[in-house]
Amino acid sequence: MLLNRESAGKRWKTRPDGPAKVTGSLSYLTDLSVPGMLHGKVLRSLYPHARIMAISIDEALKAPGVAAVLTHRDVPGLNGFGIVTPDQPVFCSEVVRYTGDAIAAIAAETVEQALYALSLIQVDYEPLPVVTDPEKALLEDAPQLHPGGNMLHRTDYSRGEPEQAFEDCAYVTEGIYYTPRQMHAYMETEGGLFVPEESGRLTVYAATQHGFKDRMQLSRILAMPEEQIRIVSSPIGGSFGGKDELNVQPYGALLALATGKPVKIHNSRRESVTAGLKRHPMKLTMKTGMDRDGKLLAHEVKIVADTGAYSTLGGPVLNFATEHSIGPYRIPHVSVKGVSVFTNNGVSGEFRGFGGNQSIFALESQLDRLAAAAGMDPWVLRRINLRERDDPGPLGQTVLPSEGPEQVWRSVAASPIWLRKEQMDRGEIKTPPSPWLKRGVGAAMTMHGSGLGYGIPDPGGGRLGLSADGKLEAAFSFEEFGQGITATLEIMLTEMLGCHRDDLRIVIGDTDRTPHNGSSTASRSTTVAYMALKDLVPRISEILCRIASLAAGLPASELQTGPGGVWHKVAAGGYKKRDKKTASPLITYAELAAAAGEAIQLEADFHFPVTPDPVVGGHYLYTATAAAVEVEVNLLTGAVSVLDQYHAVAAGPVVNPMGYVGQIEGGSVMAQGFALFEDVCFSEGVPRTMNFDTYLIPGICDISPGFHIDAIQELPQDDPYGPRGIGEVGSVVLAPAITAAVHHAVGISIGKLPISREELSGILPDLLAEKVGTP
Amino acid sequence: MAVHYGKRTVKVAEPSTLYEAWRLKQEGGAGAVYVAGGTLLRTQWENGAATAPSLIIGLDGVMEYRSIVLNANKGAIVIGALTSLEEIRRSPVVAAHVPILIKAVSAIAAPSIRRLATLGGNIASLSGDAVTALLVLDAELTLFRGGPGLEKVLLKDWLEGGECVRGSGALVLEVVIPIVQDIPAFSAIPASQGADDIGAGSDSANGMASAVQDEFRSFGFFEKLGRREAFTPSVVTVAAMGRLGEKGSFAKVKMTAGGGAALPHRLYEAERFLNGRRVGPSSLAELHTLIMEGCASAGDLFASTDYRKEVAANLLTARLWELLKG
Numbered sequence A: 001m002l003l004n005r006e007s008a009g010k011r012w013k014t015r016p017d018g019p020a021k022v023t024g025s026l027s028y029l030t031d032l033s034v035p036g037m038l039h040g041k042v043l044r045s046l047y048p049h050a051r052i053m054a055i056s057i058d059e060a061l062k063a064p065g066v067a068a069v070l071t072h073r074d075v076p077g078l079n080g081f082g083i084v085t086p087d088q089p090v091f092c093s094e095v096v097r098y099t100g101d102a103i104a105a106i107a108a109e110t111v112e113q114a115l116y117a118l119s120l121i122q123v124d125y126e127p128l129p130v131v132t133d134p135e136k137a138l139l140e141d142a143p144q145l146h147p148g149g150n151m152l153h154r155t156d157y158s159r160g161e162p163e164q165a166f167e168d169c170a171y172v173t174e175g176i177y178y179t180p181r182q183m184h185a186y187m188e189t190e191g192g193l194f195v196p197e198e199s200g201r202l203t204v205y206a207a208t209q210h211g212f213k214d215r216m217q218l219s220r221i222l223a224m225p226e227e228q229i230r231i232v233s234s235p236i237g238g239s240f241g242g243k244d245e246l247n248v249q250p251y252g253a254l255l256a257l258a259t260g261k262p263v264k265i266h267n268s269r270r271e272s273v274t275a276g277l278k279r280h281p282m283k284l285t286m287k288t289g290m291d292r293d294g295k296l297l298a299h300e301v302k303i304v305a306d307t308g309a310y311s312t313l314g315g316p317v318l319n320f321a322t323e324h325s326i327g328p329y330r331i332p333h334v335s336v337k338g339v340s341v342f343t344n345n346g347v348s349g350e351f352r353g354f355g356g357n358q359s360i361f362a363l364e365s366q367l368d369r370l371a372a373a374a375g376m377d378p379w380v381l382r383r384i385n386l387r388e389r390d391d392p393g394p395l396g397q398t399v400l401p402s403e404g405p406e407q408v409w410r411s412v413a414a415s416p417i418w419l420r421k422e423q424m425d426r427g428e429i430k431t432p433p434s435p436w437l438k439r440g441v442g443a444a445m446t447m448h449g450s451g452l453g454y455g456i457p458d459p460g461g462g463r464l465g466l467s468a469d470g471k472l473e474a475a476f477s478f479e480e481f482g483q484g485i486t487a488t489l490e491i492m493l494t495e496m497l498g499c500h501r502d503d504l505r506i507v508i509g510d511t512d513r514t515p516h517n518g519s520s521t522a523s524r525s526t527t528v529a530y531m532a533l534k535d536l537v538p539r540i541s542e543i544l545c546r547i548a549s550l551a552a553g554l555p556a557s558e559l560q561t562g563p564g565g566v567w568h569k570v571a572a573g574g575y576k577k578r579d580k581k582t583a584s585p586l587i588t589y590a591e592l593a594a595a596a597g598e599a600i601q602l603e604a605d606f607h608f609p610v611t612p613d614p615v616v617g618g619h620y621l622y623t624a625t626a627a628a629v630e631v632e633v634n635l636l637t638g639a640v641s642v643l644d645q646y647h648a649v650a651a652g653p654v655v656n657p658m659g660y661v662g663q664i665e666g667g668s669v670m671a672q673g674f675a676l677f678e679d680v681c682f683s684e685g686v687p688r689t690m691n692f693d694t695y696l697i698p699g700i701c702d703i704s705p706g707f708h709i710d711a712i713q714e715l716p717q718d719d720p721y722g723p724r725g726i727g728e729v730g731s732v733v734l735a736p737a738i739t740a741a742v743h744h745a746v747g748i749s750i751g752k753l754p755i756s757r758e759e760l761s762g763i764l765p766d767l768l769a770e771k772v773g774t775p
Numbered sequence B: 001m002a003v004h005y006g007k008r009t010v011k012v013a014e015p016s017t018l019y020e021a022w023r024l025k026q027e028g029g030a031g032a033v034y035v036a037g038g039t040l041l042r043t044q045w046e047n048g049a050a051t052a053p054s055l056i057i058g059l060d061g062v063m064e065y066r067s068i069v070l071n072a073n074k075g076a077i078v079i080g081a082l083t084s085l086e087e088i089r090r091s092p093v094v095a096a097h098v099p100i101l102i103k104a105v106s107a108i109a110a111p112s113i114r115r116l117a118t119l120g121g122n123i124a125s126l127s128g129d130a131v132t133a134l135l136v137l138d139a140e141l142t143l144f145r146g147g148p149g150l151e152k153v154l155l156k157d158w159l160e161g162g163e164c165v166r167g168s169g170a171l172v173l174e175v176v177i178p179i180v181q182d183i184p185a186f187s188a189i190p191a192s193q194g195a196d197d198i199g200a201g202s203d204s205a206n207g208m209a210s211a212v213q214d215e216f217r218s219f220g221f222f223e224k225l226g227r228r229e230a231f232t233p234s235v236v237t238v239a240a241m242g243r244l245g246e247k248g249s250f251a252k253v254k255m256t257a258g259g260g261a262a263l264p265h266r267l268y269e270a271e272r273f274l275n276g277r278r279v280g281p282s283s284l285a286e287l288h289t290l291i292m293e294g295c296a297s298a299g300d301l302f303a304s305t306d307y308r309k310e311v312a313a314n315l316l317t318a319r320l321w322e323l324l325k326g
């Protein structure tokens, strides 16, 4: 189904947080202020790699308005954080490894006083050689950044005998691909409010994508029981993976506890760029071969990921890149070797697509090059090699049967953009009037894993009940960072319970008020919510109807939940036809709550669906996606414009049409930035693009006027998991589709993103001489 | 090695007369800065491209230089230095007489910034995108340098003369743009020009007899290449104005290039080559080479010097090719 406002009809629902966001009245956590609060600032390193010889805070302590100056001496618990391995110091004591490393933090009455006091802290550094190239970092004589050396993680997967199989190939292509250090570029920079409560507890109002994980990490740092810490983490002004790891929370929490006063911290954009996470730049070397008929035989991959100074999720990102470098294709002989390497280039970490973006760009480009070498249609080549319904996953693991790859393949093959390509190839389409404008069409596809993968705890669940004040209350440990989870929950609940949106209270992003059902990451939340509600809704309905049955003297089997309360089934059925004002429930939710005497709370608890095979990081659920784009290359400048795009997504039933469109559109804009503009430039370990005047992301004028989404909803019969996540898939195949389209337009193969205009531009007189002759 | 952060205090002065502004600047030296819209300075301070000043000299008090006046007697449009780029963009007078300036200011930054940013600031920054257009328009500046009167200097001389012409603390007060009769918009429009105009071709060393009997029409254009479609710093800016005869000969052509940190400049060799010449495909190639040679670009992280030169030459030659094609 082409998914848009028209086709969604009545299900095109204004999101609950929409009006407040559009009018600017919504208060984010970084907008919070309380009387008497202090302002925190963090002193970060001046060098990408240096030894700290001395830190003197005496002058800063004497500065006006200063309430606390903290360093490594003031961390009561573990002086480190990191979701997997806590190797990033809260405060550095001996060595700094990137320019975002923290050395001290100050709380003062005003931001200006805090900044002034920062300037009085004296740090003596001894600069050390800077490690900027991950391949050189692996050489023996490279300076070592961590006690365990410069290698964070290695992956090694193989099946068959690729080396031998290459000898049987009729076509072999070898390519090297480079991907950029993309920045999340969320509107709201990191920050929050940290409040020491009279009870001795600490409340943290700060963005994260996993409140319970922050609670655990802070408890380690503060040496404070987890229950003493409350994390309120929603709403968030954008995250895209960038706020999943701790950022300013350790400093806010330590300063609040040290001063006994609420402390606010809010990064400037500069601080955010310096200290924040980025997408892993990767170098992917691929050798891929096929036989005369276009059947893939062998595929060899080497991945080198620049993980920057600390671990965070560098390991799992490499696992994901490894898995997704094989794709939805049947390839008998495969070898993938990956390595994630420490450098002084900032810190790389989680980012929408999670390592898939890099691998998929390289793999899809390889297939296009093979097709070109064999003179085949690139889309036909994919069809020949496409996996089938019951095939194992990319790493040979058992996966849920899926027809997604074939569905999205067919969708693109029949799309207007792809048909236009065929017309272009037959010379049936008029070329633009200016001889320097060249058009082309390209496409790419993948299947993208959801959930954290085998071997990683991935709890799911949720809570649903009737509160004492008569609200249907649903609680999940998710965060709203713009992806629309609150709208999705609201739509699921109103559709499943038949209730009105005003009957609901949705509680998210608060460790005190929600059960622990995992993170808002890895395209997992929608599936978790669906699975939980599929369990909880019948249970709560049954309880509510039973109470209503007692009160109304009707059999429970004749009752059902509806708008405002529990209805007689006949009345509920006739509700639409009759005058809405006279129709009313038998008993309202408030009356039910009073009759129940106490709040009703039901919990669901399960693990996110996972493959039974012990393949670490391997996925069980996938969303298939494919995209076709038309581009125009201006050879005067090398600029690439995206004219039209078509996305096919096989993610099961569409729960929230507007949210679905928003996710695919938003993801694709990010992918366009990845393909055409974005890269945080570093020189000698120092970031050079410090704000949005030099780090350019696509603007509205860069976005294609045409944007079409085919939402493929059909799942195999008896599929138990319902809607799949779509938070990432919009961002993973557009870049290779764009480079394929550029190749179609001008015949140049792109190996490095963002596309260099200098590689595409030509010399006008040459262009004119070749193509048009005398004016 | 020890690192200290210093404490800074910034004073703000709001002079109400030119002389006072001038005096504050002379007394304050390098630490004293004129601020108009403050949009460029703000980013320079934040990026560390300029050290934060000790004295901000606000120019808002000198409000008389915030206007756009058509001076029919002098055949010129006079724009006050404190006029915002957005005011210029919306000015019917500018649209009617110097449309390429509209095109240039419309391509600068975004609406919120254009409302603060001034034309004077764009010019004083030397590398502003509007300068490329103003240069091809033969704009003249009115300056105040502490003397008893105001001074006039051609924008071209002001840019080319270096610090010794611009001096320290010169206040830009007005931009005077001569209106050339029937100099048109972004694209060529026909004009009935007699043989009298052809004299212009004679300043070319290559003046050709064939040009003399031609029917001429005027043209003018401005192009900017940024790193994305809108709200972007420039990589390359180019502008051209001149006349093109029916038979393909050029006259009175002026061309400029700028962009990025480069100082916008005239492309004299390329102009000389074109003026009075009838242009065919081979001369377009020669012209392209001359433009590249005449182009002084500054490479940075995002675009190399050679690329900028090539794009400048491409954009100019492509537009001329389109004109020739008609």
Ligand SMILES: Cc1cc2nc3c(=O)[nH]c(=O)nc-3n(C[C@H](O)[C@H](O)[C@H](O)COP(=O)(O)OP(=O)(O)OC[C@H]3O[C@@H](n4cnc5c(N)ncnc54)[C@H](O)[C@@H]3O)c2cc1C
Binding pocket: A693, B033, B034, B035, B036, B037, B038, B039, B040, B041, B042, B043, B059, B081, B082, B085, B107, B108, B109, B110, B113, B116, B117, B118, B119, B120, B121, B122, B123, B124, B125, B127, B128, B129, B130, B170, B171, B172, B173, B231, B232, B233, B234
């Ligand atoms: C996000 C952003 C995007 C931008 N994009 C562009 C762009 O696309 N193209 C472009 O050209 N510019 C761009 N700029 C730069 C800037 O906005 C413009 O150059 C603007 O015209 C500067 O005017 P202003 O009044 O703000 O100058 P200010 O910042 O106030 O001053 C700039 C300089 O000129 C001096 N000055 C100002 N007025 C006078 C005067 N009357 N006499 C003498 N000296 C004076 C100041 O001392 C200072 O050195 C951008 C700036 C920002 C922040």
